Amino acid sequence: MTKKQNFLRKNGDPSRIAFYSTLLNILVAGAKGILAWLSGSAALLADTIHGFSDTFASLLVLVGIWLSKKKSEAFPWGLYKVENFVALASAGLIFFAGYEIVQHVFKGEKDLIFGHLYSSLFGLLAIILAIGIFSRFEARKAKEYNSPSLRADASHWYSDIGSTALVLVALLGSRAGYPILDRLAALVMVGFIAKVGWDILKDSMRTLLDASVDPMTLDRIRSIIQRFSQVREIKSIQARNSGRFVFVRTNLVFGMKKLAQAHQVSEEIERSILKEIPQVDQVTIHYEPVKKDFLIYALPMEEDKKSLSDHFGDAPYFCLVRISAKERRVQEEKFLRNPYLKEEKGKGIKVSEWLLQNGVDTVYTKKAFDGKGPSYVFSSADVEVIITEDETIAEVYKKLTISEIN
Numbered sequence: 001m002t003k004k005q006n007f008l009r010k011n012g013d014p015s016r017i018a019f020y021s022t023l024l025n026i027l028v029a030g031a032k033g034i035l036a037w038l039s040g041s042a043a044l045l046a047d048t049i050h051g052f053s054d055t056f057a058s059l060l061v062l063v064g065i066w067l068s069k070k071k072s073e074a075f076p077w078g079l080y081k082v083e084n085f086v087a088l089a090s091a092g093l094i095f096f097a098g099y100e101i102v103q104h105v106f107k108g109e110k111d112l113i114f115g116h117l118y119s120s121l122f123g124l125l126a127i128i129l130a131i132g133i134f135s136r137f138e139a140r141k142a143k144e145y146n147s148p149s150l151r152a153d154a155s156h157w158y159s160d161i162g163s164t165a166l167v168l169v170a171l172l173g174s175r176a177g178y179p180i181l182d183r184l185a186a187l188v189m190v191g192f193i194a195k196v197g198w199d200i201l202k203d204s205m206r207t208l209l210d211a212s213v214d215p216m217t218l219d220r221i222r223s224i225i226q227r228f229s230q231v232r233e234i235k236s237i238q239a240r241n242s243g244r245f246v247f248v249r250t251n252l253v254f255g256m257k258k259l260a261q262a263h264q265v266s267e268e269i270e271r272s273i274l275k276e277i278p279q280v281d282q283v284t285i286h287y288e289p290v291k292k293d294f295l296i297y298a299l300p301m302e303e304d305k306k307s308l309s310d311h312f313g314d315a316p317y318f319c320l321v322r323i324s325a326k327e328r329r330v331q332e333e334k335f336l337r338n339p340y341l342k343e344e345k346g347k348g349i350k351v352s353e354w355l356l357q358n359g360v361d362t363v364y365t366k367k368a369f370d371g372k373g374p375s376y377v378f379s380s381a382d383v384e385v386i387i388t389e390d391e392t393i394a395e396v397y398k399k400l401t402i403s404e405i406n
Contacts, residue, residue: 017141021153024134028127028160035123090152091201095194124168131161155199213239213246217277221248224272230254230265232290245281248273252287256382262287294331295361297321299396305335306392312365312374313340313347319393320358321400328401349373356381364388364396 135157142150221237233253240247252269254262270283299308300315309315315338322332336358340350352374355363362384369375369385378385390396 017138017150018153021134021138021157024130028131031123031127032164035120038119088201090156091198093156121168121171124164124171128161128164128168131157131164135161213241217246220277221250221273224276225250225252225269227272228265228269230256230261231269239280246277246279247282247284248280249284250286252285253290254287255290261382262289292325292361294322294324296359297323297362297364297396297400298355298358298360299364299393300366301335301393306394308364308366308388308391308393308396310366312367312369313351314338316341318351318355320360321397323400330397330401346373349377352377356383362386364390 135154138150138157139154141147142154218237218239221239222234225231225234225237231252232255235251235253236249238249252266254265256262256265266285266287270285273283274280297320299319299321300312301307301317301319302309303316305317305319309317317335317337319333319335321330323329324331338351339354340347343350348369356377360383363378364386366388368387375385377383388396390399
């Protein structure tokens with residue numbers, strides 16, 4: 001099962017909600033048409049036309065969600081952005097709804113003669129209640145699915161509530177002898193509709209132009225990556241929306257040189273991001289080893305500080321040599337007393353961990369560890385272990401300063 005399928009399995013299918021929205025649009029538009037015929041209201045007739053435009057918008061949402069699931073060789077990244085195009089079209093229809101209100105209410109008849117007034121009022125109240133319940137449900141599902149088209153459709157329902165309420169005001173105002181009330185309500189609703197349409201337009205354009213996701217999502221991605229101690233530096237994190245999904249690309253510096261280990265860590269990071277942020281569809285991780293200006297070598301030494309010790313945990317001293325990575329020159333040499341020389345148990349592991357704390361990159365030893373504790377400590381920390389037959393520190397220095405480090 002793919003990441004997207006797993007996400008949909010957990011959260012359901014947004015196309016089902018879009019289908020319900022389309023069905024409700026048809027019922028509402030039909031009910032308004034009947035009420036417009038009964039009442040003779042021009043404003044209600046205009047709202048009926050608006051309702052049929054809503055039906056068309058819901059059909060666009062349904063088609064957009066269906067198309068966004070398709071993948072092909074021509075579109076290997078999917079058609080997720082179809083949802084954003086649909087949201088863009090829906091924003092246009094919201095602006096058109098505002099234009100309809102201006103046209104039919106501001107330029108409508110000044111003196112309206114109505115029939116079946118109370119039937120129309122109760123019918124409109126029932127429509128507003130039904131739309132209000134469904135719009136809240138759709139907005140909640142849009143957030144759950146992270147679907148821009150469902151968000152746009154829910155906002156479109158809010159604008160429909162406003163236009164229907166406006167018709168109610170027009171009916172009541174005319175009945176009470178104050179037709180100016182529908183004009184004032186229209187001013188408020190046109191402003192509201194314009195704000196809703198602008199928000200949808202802005203969000204859709206940001207996604208279509210590959211703008212970055214919100215800072216909160218980027219911070220969540222960064223916090224997940226920072227939990228991995230192998231990551232020494234986060235060079236960059238980029239994330240963009242595509243429909244209701246997110247694509248992530250990051251450039252990391254790992255504190256390891258082995259390719260297999262780096263690949264394993266990158267896969268663990270990817271799995272963690274996909275698990276904790278379900279709307280992420282794909283994670284691309286570019287990684288590189290940490291670059292150091294110098295390397296530190298550790299050599300077990302005897303008391304004379306010239307001869308290499310035959311023992312690792314029992315070596316009286318350790319010589320830590322810092323050599324420049326480019327010039328291959330000795331920058332620093334220091335002899336440290338073995339702090340665990342008198343320990344009875346676990347001496348080798350304790351010495352190994354102590355050397356790691358001193359930033360050692362490579363350890364020289366005259367005898368192999370043969371699967372003992374130090375081998376596991378150094379292997380997990382990606383510290384190179386070199387078995388040498390050299391007897392003195394001078395012999396090792398000759399090799400360190402003329403050869404390249406593998």
